[in-house]
Amino acid sequence: MSKMLNLKLKIWRQSGPYAQGAFLDVDANDIPEDASFLEMLDIVNERLIADDVEPITFGHDCREGICGTCGVMINGQAHGPEKATTTCQLHMRKFNDGDEIVVEPWKATSFPVLKDLMVDRRAFDRIVEAGGYISAPTGTAPDANEIPIPKEVADSSMDAAACIGCGACVAACPNSAAQLFTSAKLHHLNVMPQGQPERWKRTEAMVETMEDFFGSCTNHGECHEACPKEIPLDFIAFMNRDYVRSKVKNRSLASQ
Secondary structure, three states, X not given: OOOEEEEEEEEEEOOOOOOOOEEEEEEEEEEEOOOEHHHHHHHHHHHHHHOOOOOOOOOOOXXXXXXXXXXXXXXXXXXXXXXXXXXXXXEHHHOOOOOEEEEEOOOOOOOOEEEOOEEOOHHHHHHHHHOOOOOOOOOOOOOOOOOOOOHHHHHHHHHHHOOOOXXXXXXXXXXXXXXXXXXXXXXXXXXXXXXXXXXXXXXXXHHHHHHHHOXXXXXXXXXXHHOOOOOOOHHHHHHHHHHHHHHHHHHHHHXX
């Protein structure tokens, strides 16, 4: 039988982006240690509804650690105490009976609170949209080996593509910087042959859009530590290199 936990929760409540927020104290008793963190919130919400209290709003979708919508701050840590784990995959056995758990939304100006624990991540969408498209000629299917891609390149691209856009990097950064997210989205295209035609325009557009919404990177490294997919910091260096090159190459193309 699963061990039951009695917990003290301090959960952030806020009715909208311009409303005054405050913590709600909740006694979360008889929580199964095998429950996930979101399942614990489900149990709490069911009890709040039974007491005629409005349930807590929080983001979730797949609950499989792949969509990025579940992220919250748990005791001051993005996604909680377990490294390389999303909030939905964090289980209550990581906590002890009698613990006090503080649950807050991402605290970043670029992610305004929509309600309670749910934030607006559309600033990330603006960065991706600025990247545009990649050229992909249509027609008959090419031979599998028509575009040879070294395994190291494919692996590096896949490592970058693992980013789920949850926003933990921004929430953990003292500057609310989005360099890790942006560099991952750039790198998984910029290293592949299919990503070369738009490489320099994409890089300049995405980096400058990022700078419109987010703070500057000062190499704290908190973004990597908070990232549930452990996106490497190296990608930020690759992005900075490509951005410098893009300023030269895009001006050269414009003058032709």
